[in-house]
Amino acid sequence: MPVLTVENLSKSYGRIQALRNVSFQVPEGTIFGILGPNGSGKTTTLGTITDILKPTSGSYQLFDKPASAESRRKIGTLLETPNFYHYLSGVKNLEIAAEIKQHGQEDIDRVLEMVDLTRRKDSKFSTYSLGMKQRLAIASCLLGSPSVLIFDEPTNGLDPVGIAEIRELMKRLYREGKTIIMASHLLDEVEKVCTDMAILKRGELIISGKVADILANEDIVEVAASDNKKLFETLSGMRNKSKVVDENSVIKIYFPIGTANLSEVNNYCFNNGIILNHLLLKKKSLEARFLELTNN
Amino acid sequence: MLHLLKIEWLKVKSYKAFWVFTILYSFSILGINYTGFYINELAVQNMPASEMLLGTPYAFPKVWQTVGFMSSWLLYFPGILFIMLFTNEFNFKTHRQNIIDGWTRKEFVTVKFVFAIIFSAVATVFNFLVALLFGLITTGSHFSFAGIENVGYIFIQTVAYITFAMFLAILFRKSGAAIAVFFLYGLIFEWLITALINFQIKLTPIGYFLPLQVTDVMLPIPFGDKVIYKGAPDPWILVVASLVYICAYYFFALKKFTNDDL
Numbered sequence: 001m002p003v004l005t006v007e008n009l010s011k012s013y014g015r016i017q018a019l020r021n022v023s024f025q026v027p028e029g030t031i032f033g034i035l036g037p038n039g040s041g042k043t044t045t046l047g048t049i050t051d052i053l054k055p056t057s058g059s060y061q062l063f064d065k066p067a068s069a070e071s072r073r074k075i076g077t078l079l080e081t082p083n084f085y086h087y088l089s090g091v092k093n094l095e096i097a098a099e100i101k102q103h104g105q106e107d108i109d110r111v112l113e114m115v116d117l118t119r120r121k122d123s124k125f126s127t128y129s130l131g132m133k134q135r136l137a138i139a140s141c142l143l144g145s146p147s148v149l150i151f152d153e154p155t156n157g158l159d160p161v162g163i164a165e166i167r168e169l170m171k172r173l174y175r176e177g178k179t180i181i182m183a184s185h186l187l188d189e190v191e192k193v194c195t196d197m198a199i200l201k202r203g204e205l206i207i208s209g210k211v212a213d214i215l216a217n218e219d220i221v222e223v224a225a226s227d228n229k230k231l232f233e234t235l236s237g238m239r240n241k242s243k244v245v246d247e248n249s250v251i252k253i254y255f256p257i258g259t260a261n262l263s264e265v266n267n268y269c270f271n272n273g274i275i276l277n278h279l280l281l282k283k284k285s286l287e288a289r290f291l292e293l294t295n296n
Numbered sequence: 297m298l299h300l301l302k303i304e305w306l307k308v309k310s311y312k313a314f315w316v317f318t319i320l321y322s323f324s325i326l327g328i329n330y331t332g333f334y335i336n337e338l339a340v341q342n343m344p345a346s347e348m349l350l351g352t353p354y355a356f357p358k359v360w361q362t363v364g365f366m367s368s369w370l371l372y373f374p375g376i377l378f379i380m381l382f383t384n385e386f387n388f389k390t391h392r393q394n395i396i397d398g399w400t401r402k403e404f405v406t407v408k409f410v411f412a413i414i415f416s417a418v419a420t421v422f423n424f425l426v427a428l429l430f431g432l433i434t435t436g437s438h439f440s441f442a443g444i445e446n447v448g449y450i451f452i453q454t455v456a457y458i459t460f461a462m463f464l465a466i467l468f469r470k471s472g473a474a475i476a477v478f479f480l481y482g483l484i485f486e487w488l489i490t491a492l493i494n495f496q497i498k499l500t501p502i503g504y505f506l507p508l509q510v511t512d513v514m515l516p517i518p519f520g521d522k523v524i525y526k527g528a529p530d531p532w533i534l535v536v537a538s539l540v541y542i543c544a545y546y547f548f549a550l551k552k553f554t555n556d557d558l
């Protein structure tokens with residue numbers, strides 16, 4: 001069951017189009033990274049699925065059902081900045097959050113301990129440092145152990161130790177079977193933490209899928225012929241490649257980065273009596289998109 | 297709703313400004329009425345003839361109306377308080393977080409209005425006690441429930457002022473702007489507009505139907521009101537008009553808050 005399904009989501013602020021026909025699915029039990037530079041529509045996407053923003057068109061579903069306040073209660077969400085009552089202490093802020101979520105009241109001490117705020121729990125929120133505010137927001141997400149967590153730039157404002165701790169926490173939650181949806185502008189962060197990802201640029205979805213596929217450190221050549229079985233056997237004997245994978249309709253040949261040569265592949269097949277009807281270098285174009293993206 | 301109110305209470309319970317405003321407001325109600333009471337006693341003592349003009353404003357049954365009229369000047373206190381309670385949410389972005397955590401947008405707006413009504417009810421009870429006190433200590437005054445409907449007017453007027461303030465808060469989102477407009481409109485411009493409509497364009501009583509004015513006319517100055525509010529409509533019409541305004545503020549707030557991006 002997908003935890004989140006986004007279908008043709010568009011959002012415009014006056015003349016500025018923040019999201020254009022974005023569609024993707026978040027499978028259960030993944031750490032799903034939404035990657036993109038500032039202003040690419042990450043927060044707009046997350047704001048829409050938490051009912052903070054009204055989409056211009058398109059729809060979304062949580063837990064395979066139209067979203068509702070009840071489905072939001074089952075998700076721990078940190079959106080953009082930590083939002084708390086400045087004049088209340090950390091623990092009182094968590095009490096309010098737990099009341100609204102209708103669960104997790106008994107959980108407050110545990111989550112404060114998890115983010116290392118127990119000592120300062122009775123201090124006013126306004127006296128917290130940026131990192132402490134961020135950690136309180138993460139604690140609030142963890143109230144009642146929700147099965148889905150949404151983190152928008154979770155390591156914002158944290159020092160290197162804090163960043164490492166949060167990444168470790170996310171991996172731990174993932175191992176416990178939770179689904180985590182995380183927005184980040186750091187390719188490095190997504191690569192280190194996420195299992196699945198979607199890349200946004202200027203409000204458009206560039207790609208979504210498994211991180212291993214998208215960020216494969218190899219060139220991938222897709223080929224197909226009328227007899228894929230024979231093609232697969234033939235390619236298995238090819239030199240220079242790292243591996244060959246049969247994906248039914250197409251066969252993927254992996255090469256060490258930068259060594260794929262389409263004419264060589266074509267020639268090799270032809271010499272072995274196979275006429276290709278499909279030949280495509282996939283990795284190159286992805287990498288190009290990626291550079292385009294991260295250069296911003 | 298009780299659960300929503302409990303959460304709303306958690307928000308204000310530890311908010312220092314809430315208690316400062318509430319305590320100041322309570323003392324001011326006592327204070328402004330004591331001032332009125334004292335001046336009246338003094339005037340009558342020094343110039344017994346003045347009783348002909350002033351009447352006995354702090355004796356039963358007039359005291360219910362007098363206290364309502366005097367206290368109405370202080371309604372800017374709870375008005376500002378509720379503007380702050382609302383704009384705080386915008387400043388802290390907790391209006392977003394409340395929705396993210398699982399409130400509906402309707403719940404967020406509704407509980408604020410219900411809380412305002414409860415606050416007004418408590419303020420009304422306090423005004424009732426103050427009126428009772430001054431009625432009893434006025435010499436020659438005997439307890440009477442006559443004119444008790446004025447206590448009901450106090451309630452409606454308090455709700456009307458606070459919900460009008462909240463309407464401004466949701467409209468402007470910034471406490472400074474909302475408070476400035478609240479003061480300027482309530483203390484200056486509404487009087488100007490009323491005077492203009494009623495006496496320049498001679499459309500009496502239409503000028504009495506402005507949002508705050510309509511409740512002020514309900515609780516007029518206890519002497520000379522026939523001159524000041526010449527041609528005022530019957531109280532029940534004013535009550536209906538006030539209730540229409542209160543409902544309109546709620547539905548406007550609801551519509552704005554449910555349709556806009558937060």
